[in-house]
Amino acid sequence: xxxxxxxxxxxxxxxxxxxxxxxxxxxxxxxxxxxxxxxxxxxxxxxxxxxxxxxxxxxxxxxxxxxxxxxxxxxxxxxxxxxxxxxxxxxxxxxxxxxxxxxxxxxxxxxxxxxxxxxxxxxxxxxxxxxxxxxxxxxxxxxxxxxxxxxxxxxxxxxxxxxxxxxxxxxxxxxxxxxxxxxxxxxxxxxxxxxxxxxxxxxxxxxxxxxxxxxxxxxxxxxxxxxxxxxxxxxxxxxxxxxxxxxxxxxxxxxx
Numbered sequence: 001x002x003x004x005x006x007x008x009x010x011x012x013x014x015x016x017x018x019x020x021x022x023x024x025x026x027x028x029x030x031x032x033x034x035x036x037x038x039x040x041x042x043x044x045x046x047x048x049x050x051x052x053x054x055x056x057x058x059x060x061x062x063x064x065x066x067x068x069x070x071x072x073x074x075x076x077x078x079x080x081x082x083x084x085x086x087x088x089x090x091x092x093x094x095x096x097x098x099x100x101x102x103x104x105x106x107x108x109x110x111x112x113x114x115x116x117x118x119x120x121x122x123x124x125x126x127x128x129x130x131x132x133x134x135x136x137x138x139x140x141x142x143x144x145x146x147x148x149x150x151x152x153x154x155x156x157x158x159x160x161x162x163x164x165x166x167x168x169x170x171x172x173x174x175x176x177x178x179x180x181x182x183x184x185x186x187x188x189x190x191x192x193x194x195x196x197x198x199x200x201x202x203x204x205x206x207x208x209x210x211x212x213x214x215x216x217x218x219x220x221x222x223x224x225x226x227x228x229x230x231x232x233x234x235x236x237x238x239x240x241x242x243x244x245x246x247x248x249x250x251x252x253x254x255x256x
């Protein structure tokens with residue numbers, strides 16, 4: 001009987017041993033659960049990489065927009081080769097930026113104004129009427145479709161000049177004026193700057209063109225003017241520049 005009791009007591013530790021592995025398994029399971037969130041958060045370090053990729057672009061953009069200190073030309077001499085009522089031709093001897101010496105024949109001009117007169121009183125605001133002119137141009141040896149335009153007087157304010165030219169050539173007044181763009185048509189030899197104004201809120205009136213001007217005035221839909229440009233029916237540079245820029249801006253405005 002005493003021997004049997006010893007056997008029963010020896011079996012008790014076996015139960016304790018079987019309980020220990022269960023505790024270990026539970027601990028492993030809890031560790032495994034703690035690791036899982038780390039695998040979800042792993043993609044987050046990619047964000048700094050994206051920021052690092054953008055950084056060089058920002059640096060490049062900053063370099064291109066840095067103010068450039070431009071060299072100045074040195075004018076050695078200038079003489080008037082021709083002078084007329086519209087412009088004068090100068091023969092200039094100069095040292096250009098970069099050190100090259102040369103002689104240039106340059107047409108000097110007070111500058112001009114161009115008027116893109118838009119009548120948008122109709123129902124279709126996306127396709128307004130545009131005031132265009134047709135007149136004969138001897139330099140081009142043909143009739144051209146153009147926007148109203150004219151030269152500025154010495155020291156004249158460009159906006160006042162634009163209002164004057166629109167009224168004289170077409171008879172129209174405008175309630176709203178806004179600068180559209182300024183450009184040089186042929187800067188290789190022509191110093192004429194052309195300032196384009198957008199005129200809206202048109203009021204019809206009587207035209208008073210100059211004696212040497214024979215101008216045919218028409219109102220043409222913007223869509224039709226663009227078709228004329230595509231077909232090559234409009235060859236005038238100021239008209240091409242102004243109408244196409246206005247149409248592009250108008251498309252962007254209507255998309256918003």
